[in-house]
Amino acid sequence: MNLGYLALELRRVLREPGTLLFIIGFPGAFYLLEAVIFESQWPARSAIDPGAVLLPAMAGWGVLISGMLVGARVMNEREAGWQRQLRLTPLTGGGYLLGKAAVGLLVSIPPPIVVALAAALFRDVRLDLGGWLFVTLVITLGGTPFAVLGLLIGQFGNKKNTQQIIIIGMLVLAIFGGIFIPLDSLPPWFTYVGYATPSYWLIDLGRAGIEMGGDPMRAGLILLAWTVVLAGAVIWRYRHDSARN
Amino acid sequence: MTGGRENLGQVKNPEGMDETLLSKAERRDTAVHVQGLRKHYGEVHAVKEVDLTIKAGEVVALLGPNGAGKSTMVDMIVGLTTPDSGIVRVFGLPPRQAVLEGVIGAMLQEGALLDDATVIEMVGMVASLHKNPLPVREALRKAGIEELARRRSTKLSTGQKQRVRFAVALVADPDLLLLDEPTAGMDVRRRHEFWHSMQEFTASGRTVMFATHYLEEAEEFADRVVFLRDGRIVADGSVAQVRSLAAGRTLRATISGVSEPAMRALPSVVNVEIRQDKVAVLSSDSDTTLRALLSRFPHARDVEVVGVGLDEAFLALTSRTRTSEGELS
Numbered sequence: 001m002n003l004g005y006l007a008l009e010l011r012r013v014l015r016e017p018g019t020l021l022f023i024i025g026f027p028g029a030f031y032l033l034e035a036v037i038f039e040s041q042w043p044a045r046s047a048i049d050p051g052a053v054l055l056p057a058m059a060g061w062g063v064l065i066s067g068m069l070v071g072a073r074v075m076n077e078r079e080a081g082w083q084r085q086l087r088l089t090p091l092t093g094g095g096y097l098l099g100k101a102a103v104g105l106l107v108s109i110p111p112p113i114v115v116a117l118a119a120a121l122f123r124d125v126r127l128d129l130g131g132w133l134f135v136t137l138v139i140t141l142g143g144t145p146f147a148v149l150g151l152l153i154g155q156f157g158n159k160k161n162t163q164q165i166i167i168i169g170m171l172v173l174a175i176f177g178g179i180f181i182p183l184d185s186l187p188p189w190f191t192y193v194g195y196a197t198p199s200y201w202l203i204d205l206g207r208a209g210i211e212m213g214g215d216p217m218r219a220g221l222i223l224l225a226w227t228v229v230l231a232g233a234v235i236w237r238y239r240h241d242s243a244r245n
Numbered sequence: 246m247t248g249g250r251e252n253l254g255q256v257k258n259p260e261g262m263d264e265t266l267l268s269k270a271e272r273r274d275t276a277v278h279v280q281g282l283r284k285h286y287g288e289v290h291a292v293k294e295v296d297l298t299i300k301a302g303e304v305v306a307l308l309g310p311n312g313a314g315k316s317t318m319v320d321m322i323v324g325l326t327t328p329d330s331g332i333v334r335v336f337g338l339p340p341r342q343a344v345l346e347g348v349i350g351a352m353l354q355e356g357a358l359l360d361d362a363t364v365i366e367m368v369g370m371v372a373s374l375h376k377n378p379l380p381v382r383e384a385l386r387k388a389g390i391e392e393l394a395r396r397r398s399t400k401l402s403t404g405q406k407q408r409v410r411f412a413v414a415l416v417a418d419p420d421l422l423l424l425d426e427p428t429a430g431m432d433v434r435r436r437h438e439f440w441h442s443m444q445e446f447t448a449s450g451r452t453v454m455f456a457t458h459y460l461e462e463a464e465e466f467a468d469r470v471v472f473l474r475d476g477r478i479v480a481d482g483s484v485a486q487v488r489s490l491a492a493g494r495t496l497r498a499t500i501s502g503v504s505e506p507a508m509r510a511l512p513s514v515v516n517v518e519i520r521q522d523k524v525a526v527l528s529s530d531s532d533t534t535l536r537a538l539l540s541r542f543p544h545a546r547d548v549e550v551v552g553v554g555l556d557e558a559f560l561a562l563t564s565r566t567r568t569s570e571g572e573l574s
């Protein structure tokens with residue numbers, strides 16, 4: 001991996017005024033807000049604490065938006081012709097992907113940590129060490145396909161449509177991943193569609209941390225498969241997208 | 246060999262065209278080798294059947310009006326655009342491989358700077374991607390932008406941006422530099438400064454090809470001038486030849502029953518244009534041409550001889566009317 005390239009990419013992302021807001025402010029605030037809303041509707045005798053149930057969902061949401069928004073930024077440099085300039089360097093499609101995805105991943109580290117802190121400090125959520133790891137670092141790693149997906153959208157989109165595609169994409173992924181509304185409170189077909197989305201498996205992976213998810217190995221493998229397919233598309237596009245626009 | 250070429254000099258070498266026949270030494274000596282290159286966009290044939298060989302160390306100006314296909318040529322040589330057909334070799338390598346080896350540096354026609362990075366960050370990033378880059382400071386110095394190092398690219402003037410892009414191209418320490426209208430948007434003084442930094446680069450024996458609209462740039466800074474029009478090379482010669490072309494004269498006359506081959510057969514004729522009975526002949530030695538013309542066509546009327554500037558010579562070569570097209574292709 002090329003450190004000079006990675007360092008500048010990371011600096012550029014952090015320089016953007018909105019970045020800190022959505023990697024630190026957004027997910028924590030969302031978590032606390034949702035917790036308040038859900039608590040009022042929660043069956044009093046339920047064994048599960050809403051603060052804990054929302055933890056993987058909101059941590060996943062933070063990872064998902066950070067990865068996708070950071071990835072989609074490549075649209076700007078493509079439109080400016082910078083990507084054509086990069087194509088005149090020995091940077092390969094794989095190197096390009098690694099650099100960009102690494103930045104997306106690094107930026108996705110803080111959101112679940114902020115959510116976890118909010119859960120522990122304000123909602124008295126208690127997990128064992130493995131549980132905390134799942135809802136923070138593991139869920140960040142599981143977010144790789146979203147960083148790559150954002151990248152892919154930025155590689156195909158233009159100034160006019162990228163914003164819309166990203167927003168619609170994030171909402172669709174959130175709904176079928178059960179991020180805002182738990183899927184078991186919706187008609188079963190939501191769950192069936194959910195199986196086909198990476199967001200469902202991201203939350204499933206996180207829920208392993210609160211002992212509510214499925215087999216984390218299975219979720220991890222499905223997310224890996226998503227990553228491989230999307231990464232292949234990104235590399236292909238980088239190699240072929242050199243036309244003037 | 247294509248018909249459209251006015252071979253002013255540069256005898257083409259039909260042998261050694263196939264890269265497999267090129268020896269190692271030839272590869273080192275041939276910076277760019279282009280053969281049978283074609284590219285079309287829908288109905289538009291941007292480049293049609295171009296053959297071009299540039300020797301290492303040459304400084305070549307690619308001259309042509311808007312839409313002539315200059316940028317398309319440059320893009321194909323650096324490997325950003327895939328030709329429909331034809332061969333491109335840069336120091337014996339296919340473009341992508343030449344880029345990987347750090348052989349090519351290019352300044353493309355369009356923008357290509359990051360809005361959210363400083364000059365030194367951009368040049369530094371590109372340097373970090375190359376195998377054997379120049380020190381970043383040195384690239385900035387060579388491009389004459391040391392004092393702009395910490396400036397964001399949004400806060401640069403057009404001319405300054407151009408020089409940042411020049412630094413980005415230079416930092417690879419390439420053997421071949423391709424510049425697509427590098428001085429567009431610069432005032433005269435900036436243009437001079439730019440070419441001054443350029444000369445430092447070419448003095449080290451490196452190869453440069455630049456696309457331009459400015460004749461005086463081609464004349465002043467190139468060893469060789471290639472005229473492109475409608476996707477074809479219509480003339481290719483040394484600067485001295487272009488100068489003599491500029492020193493040429495246009496002869497006009499009305500001659501009934503005139504034919505183009507007959508006119509072209511006259512001595513020192515560079516170009517012929519015929520509209521009905523009216524002939525315009527571009528000559529590198531008007532006295533000789535005029536004598537021959539009068540002896541061969543004693544009935545010629547309205548004879549006049551006018552001087553042509555480089556501009557007119559350029560126009561004659563690059564924007565010839567369709568009447569002579571048939572003869573050309």
Ligand SMILES: Nc1ncnc2c1ncn2[C@@H]1O[C@H](COP(=O)(O)OP(=O)(O)OP(=O)(O)O)[C@@H](O)[C@H]1O
Nearest residue numbers: 244286289291309310311312313314315316317318
């Ligand atoms: N991506 C593209 N899609 C469609 N047509 C194109 C594209 N790129 C170039 N062309 C067309 O190909 C022709 C040659 O264009 P090119 O940009 O190579 O000319 P040029 O000599 O560089 O002109 P200029 O001096 O204006 O830069 C033009 O007619 C142009 O409209």
Ligand SMILES: [Mg+2]
Nearest residue numbers: 315316317354
């Ligand atoms: Mg051009």
